[in-house]
């Protein structure tokens with residue numbers, strides 16, 4: 672069986688974690704082997720890089736340093752976990768991938784798309800997601816949810832979550848532009864719907880793309 676690379680994307684609080692659970696349950700129910708991971712992260716070293724990206728520092732973090740850290744983490748995750756799992760024919764379910772880099776470092780920070788594309792090619796070669804579930808919500812709603820969850824868990828917002836609302840509007844716009852540009856890859860799901868409706872959209876998309884494999 673061929674491996675399948677599925678990524679889940681969206682702004683803060685769009686419902687990715689909720690979506691991931693539905694995907695994993697569906698894969699178990701149909702008996703498909705899977706491996707789950709997230710970015711930045713997925714390996715011990717990549718998780719350390721994640722902490723560096725998301726935590727606050729006394730010195731300011733340059734946009735280029737942030738970009739390189741997410742790609743350094745990605746290189747580790749690809750070589751240690753993603754490529755081996757795909758080679759074994761598994762479905763890889765990854766919470767965010769390079770589309771997040773285009774959205775956050777490209778849209779949010781304003782780094783030129785061509786510069787990101789150079790690193791994408793260097794780190795990934797021709798590897799691209801087979802399918803991306805984009806949970807789309809207005810940033811105001813997503814951030815309110817993320818804040819609600821942070822309060823519930825007694826945590827604080829991370830370095831990126833503290834950006835101004837305009838940052839997240841730019842992030843969202845890039846995601847939606849990419850969804851239009853790559854219609855075979857993207858499935859856009861309205862993440863502002865109640866959870867049961869979001870779940871049934873996800874299951875429909877999985878049946879369409881993976882049901883016959």
Ligand code: T5A
Pocket residue numbers: 681682683684685686687688689690710711741766767768769771772773775776816817819820831832862863864865866869
């Ligand atoms: N990043 C990442 C980059 O800058 N560049 C990169 O290349 C990469 C890979 C990673 C951060 O790193 C950045 C982007 C991010 O800022 P993360 O943990 O992946 O962080 O992302 P977050 O967006 O912070 O993840 P969250 O956990 O906040 O959001 P989720 O997973 O989308 O939201 P979820 O499912 O936990 O839901 C949040 C709350 O809303 C409720 C849930 O119950 C939960 O309480 N909820 C709903 N409520 C009502 N209706 C619905 N439909 C709901 N769906 C969820």
